[in-house]
Amino acid sequence: MKTLRFQSFVLVSLSFILGFSEFIIVGIINDVAQQFSVSVAAVGLLVTLFAAVYAIATPLISLLIGKHRLYWSLVLLVTIFIAGNLLTALAGNYIVLAISRMLTAVVSGAIVSLAITFGSFLAPMEKRAGLIAWIFSGFSIAAVFGVPVGTWISSYTSWRNVFWLISLLGVVTLILAMKCLPAGLRQQQTRNFFSQLAIFGDRRIRLGVLLPMFNLAGIYVFYTYLQPLFAQALNFHSNTIAVLLFGYGFMSLLGNLYSGRMADENGLSKLTVVFLLQTILLVTLPVVLGSRWSAVPVIMFLGLTMYLVNSPTQLFFLEVAEKNFPQSMVLASSFNSIFANLGIAIGSAVGSLLYLHTGLVGIGPGGAFFAALALLVNLTLTRLRQSSAGYKKFSSKNKKV
Template sequence: MAVFSLMLVVFSLTTGEFVVSGILPDVAGGLAVPLSAAGLLTTAYALGMIVGGPVVTLLTARVSRKPLIIGLVTTSVLANAASAVAPGYAVLLVSRVLAGLVVATFFAVAIATAATDAPPGKQGSAVARVALGMNLGIVLGAPLGTFVGQHLGWRATFWSVSAAAAVALLAVLRFVPDRPSATTGPVAGELRVFADRRVQLAIALTAVGNVGVLTVFTYLAPLLTEVGGFPAGAVPVLLLGYGAGAVAGNALGGRLADRTLLPSLAGLLAALAGVLALAWLSGGNPVATVVSTVLLGALAFAIVPGMQTRVITAAGAAPTLAVAVNAAGYQLAAAFAGWLGGRVLDAGGARPIYLVAALFTVAGLGIARYSLRRDRRASAPS
């Protein structure tokens, strides 16, 4: 129930991040601002995550875990409520930054808590159960929030996200046990973890290894319609297929990480690169497009538990800060993916996005294999 409570919080935070894209026209119309200005609300949330990850985590490093989790979730409840009642665009923009500030730190604390409390050899599965909230937020929370906004107004969407976080907070209060903070020495000493080559490589693996699939996800709608040949009305159904693959892949990735962490990550990244390449080669074949969409969802989320677990095991005494920075790195990868896909789209249409994504995934595979070789050399008898 403790892990389930943390998963509920992740669900509410992920819904709050992704639901904004579905209600952008309503927000723009309601506040009388251009659609491009409304789009900056998503950027504001991501900026909050990128900045808040390392900063908030360092500032709260000596706070015991349950009070910290309560404070972070309470901030999310209040920030989303402030978004719901925002009298104008400026206040809404600030409230989205505040909502994003706590996300990376919460992810880090939740993942570190789940991994610490997991039985030996089950860290990957514990991380996967927490990460399931991310899958459900994308697949279920964001569409439901969009539906609410379309029928009851965009403010009702933010009230819904705030209510979901409040329910999750009640579960945290009831089921999550308290744990002392992971930091006992000077907080500045936590920064020493980033001098560890394994931590550097683990964060680089997350950032580089996810660029390709994030680029495809960002431009999945034009890829499905312009390359796959599907009508726009089929996109939501295909997105459900992507989401179903994500849920299954998340569970599979957790089990594989329990067994062989880096070897399974390398294998999954190789499979992901292969599927991306096949999607590029198959072009407008509808059957191939459906299959590749489901497989991409599965593989995109199968790599998440292993990547997070790798950061935790590499960081040793400072896992929370390392995971928070890792989450910020993921957001930077997402921001770069949006820019990259746009440039590819302008230069040669939608189809080459698959090929570029495959090449970036191969680069992530290279980091995984290099990390694996370093670990094997370090453990080899002298």
């Protein structure tokens, strides 16, 4: 029962239900707006709210986990996650809906960091990058299958049924996790609560965390309004939109899986090309919206680039923590989720402002601004890592003399 393959399946399942819960708002945004008689932009701000709470709460909860058993921390957090989705399903008004989304967001990031920490402890070194890539792929699988299925359920029954389904999947996954994950696992003892924050003294970390933030800030400026893009700008039917959302999610899944291979091959340096491509695609988005045949390929290629950053950056954070800050393993495991969601909050907020003032035309260039920032940060980090490696090599040679 306690085989690595089954444990990996459970960890990927955790990320799937987390992604399903987080991303589904994009697929049901019009239905929720109609239900509560609010604007599409108001529902879009739920994405911003979720991501902001996620980014703020995740490091705090990760720090509080400290020396406590990771198993029981995971059980508690997943239970709260299930309760948050049940409250969403039962929400009688927009305020309760917003509160339920915040409750879900509070624990989601810490659950991801715990899943990654379990994965890094359970997998042998040669399989670690692949397992981390698969854990992140749970989010892409949610985009591939969860969002289109959830959109279909919402269209033909009710959006509330989507959250009943997420709650049920959460219960099943929690039971499986309790059966297969080791109960005694802890991270290294810490001298005090704040000693875990020492990792932020490393300049590489301070630069590295900007990559997932700017990456998803750029993507979410347009991704938050992906359904209106397909429906309003390109005039696709609702059934076709479900297929297109599936296609977008499938492309993001391919990108996520390829990010694992990138992580094994000095992936951070290769991200320069990724961010350059993102910038170009987002700048051209308003131009190609006049034609379905040109707009759909551009949108799908953006989906491919969406999660290429995941495994290279996450493996980089874990390597720095293992070598220099072992007391910060859980915190380091959460960096990708924390700063990606901070980027989601920024991107979706900017997207909402652009949507209100410029319509769908302005969201592409708005996203391109953040992609260009990610490009500049990655160039700086690459030079820093190369100079650091050169210095260490030089020092090593001098010691041998």
